[in-house]
Amino acid sequence: MIYSTGNMNAEQKDSDCIFCKIASGEMPTELLYQDEDVVVFRDIKPLTPVHLLVVTKEHIHSLAEMSDDETPLIGKMVKAANKVAKDLGIAESGYRLTINSGADAGQVVFHLHMHLMGGRHLDWKH
Numbered sequence: 001m002i003y004s005t006g007n008m009n010a011e012q013k014d015s016d017c018i019f020c021k022i023a024s025g026e027m028p029t030e031l032l033y034q035d036e037d038v039v040v041f042r043d044i045k046p047l048t049p050v051h052l053l054v055v056t057k058e059h060i061h062s063l064a065e066m067s068d069d070e071t072p073l074i075g076k077m078v079k080a081a082n083k084v085a086k087d088l089g090i091a092e093s094g095y096r097l098t099i100n101s102g103a104d105a106g107q108v109v110f111h112l113h114m115h116l117m118g119g120r121h122l123d124w125k126h
């Protein structure tokens with residue numbers, strides 16, 4: 001299903017952020033899921049047969065910079081990821097959720113997001 005994006009106010013959005021542009025609809029992108037807090041779309045350079053990004057609508061720089069008040073968003077991201085994994089039929093075969101926080105973890109887009117990866121066996125150590 002393709003969802004249309006909702007409006008976001010100026011405080012929630014960083015005008016230079018690619019994920020803000022996708023979440024706000026400024027950059028048209030097929031969304032596999034959206035609700036008031038989260039959007040899910042395909043990673044542009046997939047590393048696995050299923051490689052999606054679960055992205056907050058609110059611009060949060062990184063996991064390390066989440067405020068205590070924002071931490072409930074993590075549960076909402078996991079809930080959205082689980083729903084999409086079920087919709088795509090990989091909930092039973094298995095999938096991985098990953099958040100890269102900061103340069104050492106390989107974060108390159110500084111807007112909070114979770115990778116949902118699956119569709120094949122994933123090695124644990126890499």
Ligand code: AMP
Nearest residue numbers: 018042043044045100106107108109110
């Ligand atoms: P990270 O290393 O955790 O910051 O991951 C950022 C991810 O965003 C990478 O896997 C990129 O391939 C992906 N990405 C960057 N720009 C886009 C885009 N416009 N649409 C979809 N995925 C993107």
